[in-house]
Amino acid sequence: MVKKLFSVIGREIRGLHEAAYLLAVFALLSQFLGLARDKLLAFTFGAGRELDIYYAAFRLPDLIFVSVGSLVSASILLPFFIEHFEKSHDQGKSFADSIFTVFFGAMVSVSLLAVLAAPYLVPFFLPGFADDPLLPELIASTRIMLLSPFFLGLSNLFSSMTVMRHRFLVYAISPAFYNIGIIAGILALYPSLGISGLAIGVALGAFLHMAVQLPFLAQEKLLPRLVRSLDWHRLKQAILISLPRTITMSAHQLATFFLTALASLMTRGSIAVFNLSFNLQAFPLTIIGASYSSAVFPALSRLFVQGDRREFLAKMILAARHIVFWSTPIMVLFIVLRAQIVRTVLGAGRFDWADTRLTAASLAIFMISVIGQSLVVLFVRAFYAEGKTKEPLLVNVASAGLIVVSSYALTKAFFAYPVFRFFLEDLLKVSGQAGTSALLLPLAYSIGVIFNTILHWLMFEKKYSGFSRPVLATLFHSFSASVIMGYAAFLGLRIFAEVFPLEKVWGIFMQGLSAGVFGIAIGVATLILLKNPEIAEVWRTLHHKIWKAPVPPAEVEHM
Numbered sequence: 001m002v003k004k005l006f007s008v009i010g011r012e013i014r015g016l017h018e019a020a021y022l023l024a025v026f027a028l029l030s031q032f033l034g035l036a037r038d039k040l041l042a043f044t045f046g047a048g049r050e051l052d053i054y055y056a057a058f059r060l061p062d063l064i065f066v067s068v069g070s071l072v073s074a075s076i077l078l079p080f081f082i083e084h085f086e087k088s089h090d091q092g093k094s095f096a097d098s099i100f101t102v103f104f105g106a107m108v109s110v111s112l113l114a115v116l117a118a119p120y121l122v123p124f125f126l127p128g129f130a131d132d133p134l135l136p137e138l139i140a141s142t143r144i145m146l147l148s149p150f151f152l153g154l155s156n157l158f159s160s161m162t163v164m165r166h167r168f169l170v171y172a173i174s175p176a177f178y179n180i181g182i183i184a185g186i187l188a189l190y191p192s193l194g195i196s197g198l199a200i201g202v203a204l205g206a207f208l209h210m211a212v213q214l215p216f217l218a219q220e221k222l223l224p225r226l227v228r229s230l231d232w233h234r235l236k237q238a239i240l241i242s243l244p245r246t247i248t249m250s251a252h253q254l255a256t257f258f259l260t261a262l263a264s265l266m267t268r269g270s271i272a273v274f275n276l277s278f279n280l281q282a283f284p285l286t287i288i289g290a291s292y293s294s295a296v297f298p299a300l301s302r303l304f305v306q307g308d309r310r311e312f313l314a315k316m317i318l319a320a321r322h323i324v325f326w327s328t329p330i331m332v333l334f335i336v337l338r339a340q341i342v343r344t345v346l347g348a349g350r351f352d353w354a355d356t357r358l359t360a361a362s363l364a365i366f367m368i369s370v371i372g373q374s375l376v377v378l379f380v381r382a383f384y385a386e387g388k389t390k391e392p393l394l395v396n397v398a399s400a401g402l403i404v405v406s407s408y409a410l411t412k413a414f415f416a417y418p419v420f421r422f423f424l425e426d427l428l429k430v431s432g433q434a435g436t437s438a439l440l441l442p443l444a445y446s447i448g449v450i451f452n453t454i455l456h457w458l459m460f461e462k463k464y465s466g467f468s469r470p471v472l473a474t475l476f477h478s479f480s481a482s483v484i485m486g487y488a489a490f491l492g493l494r495i496f497a498e499v500f501p502l503e504k505v506w507g508i509f510m511q512g513l514s515a516g517v518f519g520i521a522i523g524v525a526t527l528i529l530l531k532n533p534e535i536a537e538v539w540r541t542l543h544h545k546i547w548k549a550p551v552p553p554a555e556v557e558h559m
């Protein structure tokens with residue numbers, strides 16, 4: 001039974017839409033588990049100081065993960081693995097062993113230094129906690145969570161080989177296990193160990209994220225091992241390309257670090273509101289942007305190696321069109337139904353209506369940039385498929401700098417100019433609500449992301465002329481239908497407010513669901529009237545019954 005299960009998980013998927021939709025299905029599973037995780041956190045703590053500490057404890061481990069763990073990311077290593085394994089299995093395995101050995105040594109060294117320096121680094125990076133009585137809890141939780149970048153880094157390394165063999169299900173199911181570990185920490189460990197129990201759950205989830213890939217790698221004889229003799233020539237090539245990507249990722253992480261530090265100086269619960277709303281907006285990003293980008297990346301890498309520039313552009317246009325097609329209506333629906341979404345997902349226990357209003361407003365601001373976030377992931381993968389990291393590096397550093405500057409400037413303006421504060425609060429329906437300064441954080445983030453998207457788009461269009469026109473055509477169709485859909489959903493909220501009891505969570509859920517379904521029906525009808533080509537492509541893909549794709553024999557090796 002177990003062998004059959006791993007055989008199904010280890011199936012090979014080659015079609016772009018098939019791979020993207022299967023990735024999306026498992027991303028959806030992971031996101032639902034993530035919603036359950038956040039529901040438990042919100043129920044237990046509300047948007048308060050304890051939840052602030054839990055999220056703040058991620059900052060230092062996250063920085064280590066993007067600065068060291070990203071050196072072995074799939075987006076960097078996949079082209080190298082494809083190149084070396086195409087030549088011979090032994091050469092590819094030798095390269096994997098060398099990468100594993102260097103990563104293992106670097107991560108252990110950095111993590112140990114971070115554990116020792118945590119009492120000094122944590123209050124420095126998070127000044128709002130410097131005199132907080134719960135600072136020792138924050139330091140202890142940070143130290144425990146330092147295990148997670150090690151395991152997640154290994155998982156990144158392993159996923160390069162699973163994706164290389166088109167085993168997308170192995171790659172896609174890992175995040176679900178990560179959330180399972182965190183949920184176990186909330187339910188089983190927090191009652192007896194406090195916030196440290198939550199941190200142990202995070203470390204457990206990271207271990208499971210890695211461990212689920214081990215059976216496939218062992219079966220394919222791809223498990224890397226520590227070696228004394230390193231392939232320095234190939235390592236140097238990989239590191240020279242990885243370093244710019246690491247700086248690219250670190251730039252945005254440092255920007256998030258700054259936002260969290262700023263939030264620690266704001267009203268209690270600001271860090272919690274920022275992270276809860278960020279996790280909610282990540283739902284469509286993970287399902288759409290990450291799924292399409294992950295599915296198309298191996299094809300882009302091979303097409304570049306083969307020198308097929310025309311097909312490379314065609315794959316990019318196809319992926320971008322469908323990212324825009326799916327992201328635009330979801331963006332509009334999330335903005336219109338923000339209060340219903342937040343109240344349904346998080347509203348219970350200690351998470352009261354005031355927390356709901358503030359988190360919903362933050363979610364709406366994040367959603368403005370969700371299309372851009374999805375496209376940036378795709379553009380970055382395209383540049384990495386070409387082995388180019390300079391362009392994403394420069395753009396991400398510039399946009400991260402803009403996020404930092406914008407957050408500082410907006411905070412100054414918020415307190416210096418009451419007109420700006422009243423306008424923002426009135427626009428987002430949070431007038432009279434305490435802690436509205438937290439809304440400046442997602443606003444600064446969205447400004448940086450939109451700037452990032454525009455620069456990446458212009459650079460790609462300059463190199464691959466003809467990219468913009470078909471994608472903008474899809475954007476016009478999708479945005480037009482989404483505006484009509486959003487207005488229909490807004491009307492639906494008013495209609496169904498008279499049908500369901502809004503003092504109950506299930507009533508709010510049914511109001512939002514009914515209004516959303518009504519809006520979607522109107523939006524689909526609009527797309528059909530516009531003769532939108534993406535609708536037809538989606539139907540053809542689903543008609544293939546991708547869930548019934550044949551599972552190849554486990555012993556057969558696939559390129």
